[in-house]
Each structure stands twice: as C-alpha cells, then as structure tokens.
Amino acid sequence: xxxxxGQKAFPPDIDAHLMTHPNVVWAQVTARRAPLVGFLxxxxxxxxxxxxxxxxxxxxxxxxxxxxxDYAIPRVWDFLDSVPMRASLKS
Numbered sequence: 278x279x280x281x282x283g284q285k286a287f288p289p290d291i292d293a294h295l296m297t298h299p300n301v302v303w304a305q306v307t308a309r310r311a312p313l314v315g316f317l318x319x320x321x322x323x324x325x326x327x328x329x330x331x332x333x334x335x336x337x338x339x340x341x342x343x344x345x346x347d348y349a350i351p352r353v354w355d356f357l358d359s360v361p362m363r364a365s366l367k368s
Contacts, residue, residue, distance in 0.1 A: 279306075282314035286349035291318060291341075298340045300325045300333075303360045309353060320351035323360050330356050 279286040288306040295304035303323040308316040324333060334354045341350045 279308040279318055280315045281317060281348040284346065284348040286318050286346070288318070291320070291345060291349055291351065294341060294344055295320060295322065295337065298337065300328075300336070303357075306351060317353065318349060318351040319353040319355065321355045321357055321361075323357050328356075330354070 279288060288308075291306040292304050295301050295306070301322055302325050305321045306318050307321070309319045311317045320337070322333075322337065328336070333356055337354065338350060
C-alpha cells in the first residue's frame with residue numbers, strides 16, 4: 278500500500294490496470310518518498326513497441342484517468358527496454 282497524502286493506493290490494482298492497455302507488456306508500481314504527501318506511485322513499464330517517453334507517459338495517464346483515483350495515477354514513469362529479471366529468473 279502507498280500512502281499518498283493520507284489516501285491509500287494499492288500497487289497491485291494500479292499494475293493490473295496498466296496491464297489492460299494493449300501496448301503494455303509489463304508494469305510494476307512502487308513508491309517513492311515525496312516531501313509534501315509522504316509517497317507517490319512510480320511506474321516501471323515495458324511497452325510492446327518503442328515510443329517517445331513523453332507520448333507514452335501521456336497515453337498511459339489518459340488510460341488511467343477515470344478508472345483510477347487521481348492520487349493513484351503514477352507521477353513518475355520509467356520506460357524499460359525489457360522485463361527485468363532477477364537471479365531467480367523472476368520479474
């Protein structure tokens with residue numbers, strides 16, 4: 278759970294919604310400390326086809342609007358080239 282200014286955002290719910298976008302292959306939401314609100318949601322995303330990061334961010338924010346609460350929409354986006362793998366071969 279991410280506490281965003283007293284509101285509770287749940288990373289698995291945000292991950293699941295991002296995965297419903299047809300251009301998203303993989304998504305993971307974590308928290309980043311923010312001075313005024315406590316924490317903010319941060320999304321790491323792998324796209325099916327490469328895009329300009331600004332265009333991809335706008336596309337995914339529009340996808341989240343109306344379906345996720347405003348505080349649950351990621352504020353920081355990290356677009357990766359491939360799904361990260363750990364030594365255990367799990368993402």
